[in-house]
Amino acid sequence: MTTPSEATLQPQAVVYDSITGVPSEFNEFLPKDCEEYKKWVAAKEAGLEGEAGNLSLADKEADDVEKRLPGGKVKKKTKPEIVLEVATRSKKKSVTTILGLETFGVKLPEASKLFGKKFASGASITKSPTDKDQIEVQGDFLDKAAELIVKTYADKGIVKKRIYFMDNKKKTHYFDDE
CATH class of the missing domain: 3.30.780.10 (SUI1-like domain)
Structure with missing residues (x-):
């Protein structure tokens, strides 16, 4: 049996997101109105989640035809009326x-x-x-x-x-x- 002092603990590697600068698990908990969150959502919808993409908000709004809701539901973007x-x-x-x-x-x-x-x-x-x-x-x-x-x-x-x-x-x- 090994004692805690004899066990070798390895440090856990934390991968930071290249778009937001926080660990990838925390991206969905960013404030919804901050620039990093908006860029992350745009990159996620464009399929560039792991890549550093220079997406502007105009690109996101042009391609934003649907919205993901909790539980995987998709809400279609409504036309202004x-x-x-x-x-x-x-x-x-x-x-x-x-x-x-x-x-x-x-x-x-x-x-x-x-x-x-x-x-x-x-x-x-x-x-x-x-x-x-x-x-x-x-x-x-x-x-x-x-x-x-x-x-x-x-x-x-x-x-x-x-x-x-x-x-x-x-x-x-x-x-x-x-």
Whole structure:
């Protein structure tokens, strides 16, 4: 029987990732918003996990069509869209909700101010149940809001086929002409 002093212990070799600079086992636990994590995810999706690749974030975003979730599930990347909804509050009061403007690069505070001035009503930014920011405008402005969005934000890439409205809890294209 050997005693602990007689046993020869060999040091364990730690392999550091060439992209992130941390041991490979720790890559998935990096903060999701740091540059190293984003580069590692891009390299992993491109199949370059062990290699030192100079991948930019633009390359990652261009190739990012799906997202891996825990458990191996794959979530398809959704196309940006704007969803309009009118909800009735009490009696004759209603609220128009505009969701998805930020996916086109529209600044919500500026858009909220624009809707408030154009419709002469209160407009504010609130959180949706899915934790996304949305604009709520007091009153039923479904038609006017859709037209204003297309006219004002055409330079941001907003086209008529990306605008939907909620009809009886069912998402429907707002404009039928395209």
